[in-house]
Amino acid sequence: MPLEFKILKTDSKTSARIGKVVTEHGEFSTPVFMPVATKGAVKTLEPVELKEISTEIILSNTYHMFLRPGIEIIERFGGLHNFMRWDGPILTDSGGYQIFSQKDLCKISDKGVKFKSYIDGTEYFLTPENIIQIQETYGSDIIMPLDFPASYPSTSTQTEESTKITLDWLKRSINCHPLKGALFAITQGGFETTAREHFIYELNNLDLSKIYGFAIGGMSLNEPKEITWKIVETTCNLITKDKPRYLMGVGTPQDIVKAVSLGIDMFDCILPTRLGRNSWAFTNQGVVKLKNSVYKNDDSPVDPECGCSVCKTYSRAYIRHLFNIEEILPLKLLSYHNIYFYHNLIKRIRESISRGTFETDFLKKQIEFDVKLT
Amino acid sequence: MPLEFKILKTDSKTSARIGKVVTEHGEFSTPVFMPVATKGAVKTLEPVELKEISTEIILSNTYHMFLRPGIEIIERFGGLHNFMRWDGPILTDSGGYQIFSQKDLCKISDKGVKFKSYIDGTEYFLTPENIIQIQETYGSDIIMPLDFPASYPSTSTQTEESTKITLDWLKRSINCHPLKGALFAITQGGFETTAREHFIYELNNLDLSKIYGFAIGGMSLNEPKEITWKIVETTCNLITKDKPRYLMGVGTPQDIVKAVSLGIDMFDCILPTRLGRNSWAFTNQGVVKLKNSVYKNDDSPVDPECGCSVCKTYSRAYIRHLFNIEEILPLKLLSYHNIYFYHNLIKRIRESISRGTFETDFLKKQIEFDVKLT
Numbered sequence: 001m002p003l004e005f006k007i008l009k010t011d012s013k014t015s016a017r018i019g020k021v022v023t024e025h026g027e028f029s030t031p032v033f034m035p036v037a038t039k040g041a042v043k044t045l046e047p048v049e050l051k052e053i054s055t056e057i058i059l060s061n062t063y064h065m066f067l068r069p070g071i072e073i074i075e076r077f078g079g080l081h082n083f084m085r086w087d088g089p090i091l092t093d094s095g096g097y098q099i100f101s102q103k104d105l106c107k108i109s110d111k112g113v114k115f116k117s118y119i120d121g122t123e124y125f126l127t128p129e130n131i132i133q134i135q136e137t138y139g140s141d142i143i144m145p146l147d148f149p150a151s152y153p154s155t156s157t158q159t160e161e162s163t164k165i166t167l168d169w170l171k172r173s174i175n176c177h178p179l180k181g182a183l184f185a186i187t188q189g190g191f192e193t194t195a196r197e198h199f200i201y202e203l204n205n206l207d208l209s210k211i212y213g214f215a216i217g218g219m220s221l222n223e224p225k226e227i228t229w230k231i232v233e234t235t236c237n238l239i240t241k242d243k244p245r246y247l248m249g250v251g252t253p254q255d256i257v258k259a260v261s262l263g264i265d266m267f268d269c270i271l272p273t274r275l276g277r278n279s280w281a282f283t284n285q286g287v288v289k290l291k292n293s294v295y296k297n298d299d300s301p302v303d304p305e306c307g308c309s310v311c312k313t314y315s316r317a318y319i320r321h322l323f324n325i326e327e328i329l330p331l332k333l334l335s336y337h338n339i340y341f342y343h344n345l346i347k348r349i350r351e352s353i354s355r356g357t358f359e360t361d362f363l364k365k366q367i368e369f370d371v372k373l374t
Numbered sequence: 375m376p377l378e379f380k381i382l383k384t385d386s387k388t389s390a391r392i393g394k395v396v397t398e399h400g401e402f403s404t405p406v407f408m409p410v411a412t413k414g415a416v417k418t419l420e421p422v423e424l425k426e427i428s429t430e431i432i433l434s435n436t437y438h439m440f441l442r443p444g445i446e447i448i449e450r451f452g453g454l455h456n457f458m459r460w461d462g463p464i465l466t467d468s469g470g471y472q473i474f475s476q477k478d479l480c481k482i483s484d485k486g487v488k489f490k491s492y493i494d495g496t497e498y499f500l501t502p503e504n505i506i507q508i509q510e511t512y513g514s515d516i517i518m519p520l521d522f523p524a525s526y527p528s529t530s531t532q533t534e535e536s537t538k539i540t541l542d543w544l545k546r547s548i549n550c551h552p553l554k555g556a557l558f559a560i561t562q563g564g565f566e567t568t569a570r571e572h573f574i575y576e577l578n579n580l581d582l583s584k585i586y587g588f589a590i591g592g593m594s595l596n597e598p599k600e601i602t603w604k605i606v607e608t609t610c611n612l613i614t615k616d617k618p619r620y621l622m623g624v625g626t627p628q629d630i631v632k633a634v635s636l637g638i639d640m641f642d643c644i645l646p647t648r649l650g651r652n653s654w655a656f657t658n659q660g661v662v663k664l665k666n667s668v669y670k671n672d673d674s675p676v677d678p679e680c681g682c683s684v685c686k687t688y689s690r691a692y693i694r695h696l697f698n699i700e701e702i703l704p705l706k707l708l709s710y711h712n713i714y715f716y717h718n719l720i721k722r723i724r725e726s727i728s729r730g731t732f733e734t735d736f737l738k739k740q741i742e743f744d745v746k747l748t
Binding site for chain 1: 418446459705
C-alpha cells in the first residue's frame, strides 16, 4: 500500500473531517496545506526552513520538471526527494493544466498530447502512461494522472470533451497499476453540476482499489465562487468518504475554511509565496501590503499574533525598507511567514474539528481577506 | 574606550599579525572579513544565517542608509543594530566614495558636499561633522570619516585635492570627539607613494589618541596591483603598529592573503555576495560558475572540501538547475557558501599565523582565482 488514510474524526455539524495520511516518506495530518515547489523549489525557501514552519508535504509539477532539469537528471539522483533534498512526502501534479493552458503550443490526439516547450520550442509527445511513468521515476508519493480541464466559461461541447478525455486517460492511468506511488483520480466536468455528476458516476464504476484519493480539478479558473462550492459539495457527496479529497489550486484562507467544511482534506496554492514576494503578508487582522509607506515607522511584527521566527525577529518597518530598496531577503521573509500562516490556520482548523467547535470557531466568523494586487 | 585592539602574535617572516578587537557589541578576531550590508542587509541573508557561518562584524553604508530608510527611522529604532536585528559589531563606511562616484550629482565646497539623491533628486548638504553625527545616531561601533578619494588615473592636482580635502575633513572629524563609536582615519593620496607618505606624515601629527584604527581608501579602482601593494606596504610601514588597519573594498582571496602579509587586519568586499548571485562559487579548487551546463549532472557539493550547510546539503546539479529556472533560492545558497568560504580562508590564515606557517601555507602557494564575469 503506497498510501494509507485514516479518518480520525468527522465533524457533526459540517462535512469537515480530520485524518492522517501515511506514505513511504512519512505521514501528514489532514486537512493539510501543501506549499508549491512547481519547478523543484518552494520559491525562496530551503527544505530545512519548510521543516521549521511545519511543512509536511510539498507539491511539484511533473511537466515543469520534465522540461527542466529533465527526467535523466532526476533519475540520476534517484528521484526528486534526493535531488531537492526534501525527505518528506511529495505530490506531483501531472501538468495537464499547465500544458493545456498554452493552447497554441499543444495538440491533443487519441493517444496523448503533442506540445512544444515554451522554453526552446522542442516538440514532445506525452501519453497518460508516460506521465505516470515519469512520476514513478521521480519517486512521487502521490501521483496525479494527465487530465484535460475545461476553461471558464466553457461550452457544453468543451465540457463533454474535457470529461471524455480525462475519463479515458484516467482509465489508462489506472491500467499502469501496480505503482510505487499512490495514484489519485482528478475529477473534471467543467462548471455544470450534471457534468460533474456524470464524471463521478463513471469514476465510481472504475476499480477504486487502485485509486488512493480524489482531486477536484478545473476549479479556481475565475468562475464565481457559488459554482466552485456547488461543485465541491456535489463531488464530496458522491465520492467515497474513506479516501482523501484534494481541491487543486485553492485558495485563500476563507476558501480553505469553506472547502474543509464541505469535506476537503488537501490544498495547494501559490498565494502565500506569490503574495509574499509582492510584499503582501497574511495576518490574523487581515492582509497587509508591507511596501506601503504607512509601515515605514511601524515597529510591530508582521503579525503581532504570529509565532514564526520572522515575526519574532523583524519589524514591519525593516521589511518595508527591504522591499523599498529592492532587496532579495524580504521575498523570503514573507514567503516564510505566509506559509507559516497557512499551516497555522490549518492546524487551528484541525484542532477545532477535534474539539467539535469548527463551525463556531471558523464558519460563523468572517475571516478578513482583502487582497487588491497592485 | 569604544574599541580596544590587542595584537596576539606578529609573524616573523612577513608583516602579518593576528589580534582581537573588542567593541561594545562584542569582539572579533583579526584578520577579519566583514560581509557588506550596504543598505541594511547582507544581500539574501538573515543575521541568524550570518551567525551560522561565523560572521563577527558587518559593514553598512552611512550615505545609503541616510537616503533610505533615513535617519529618523533608524533613530526611532534606537540604531542600526536593532533596526537590522544584528547584535554584533557594525562598521559604517561614510559613503564618501559613493557620493563622489556620482560626479554629476555632487559639488564640493569648503564646508562639505552638496549632492542630489540618485533616487528622487532631492538635494542634500552634508558636512564631515554631519557624517559623524549620523553614524553616532546609527550606533555604529566603528565610524568612518567623510573622505574624498582620487579616481584612477589621477592628475597630480587631483591627488593633491584629494589629500588636502580628506585631511581637512579628518581633522574636523577628530574634533567631534568624544564619540560613542570608534573613529578610524581613512588614508588617501591617490596612486603616488609620495602623496600617500605625505598624507600619513600629516596624519601622524594629529591627536592619534582619538583615532582607533587606520583605513586605506581609494584602492581597488582598477589601478595595477603593483601600485596597490606598494601603497599598502608604504602605509603599513608608516602608521603605528598598535591599531587595526583596514584595506577598504579589497578583494579576492589572493588579495586578502597578500594584504595580510603586508600587515592588514580588516577587509570588506562585495565579491562573495555579488559573484554568488551570478552563480559563481569560490572553492578550494578554484572558482566555478554553476550556471554552466557542465554541472548539470554533477552530484558533488559546490566545494567537496567545504563544511558549510549548503555544501553538506545540495549538489552542484541542483543549484545549477535552480539558476537555470531563475529561482531566487540559489542566490542565497551561493552568497551563504561564498561568505563562509571567505571566513574560512581568513580563519585558516589566522591559524597559520598562530602556528608560524603563514608564509609556507599561503604566500608560497598559488591560490586559484580566475573569475571572468560573463
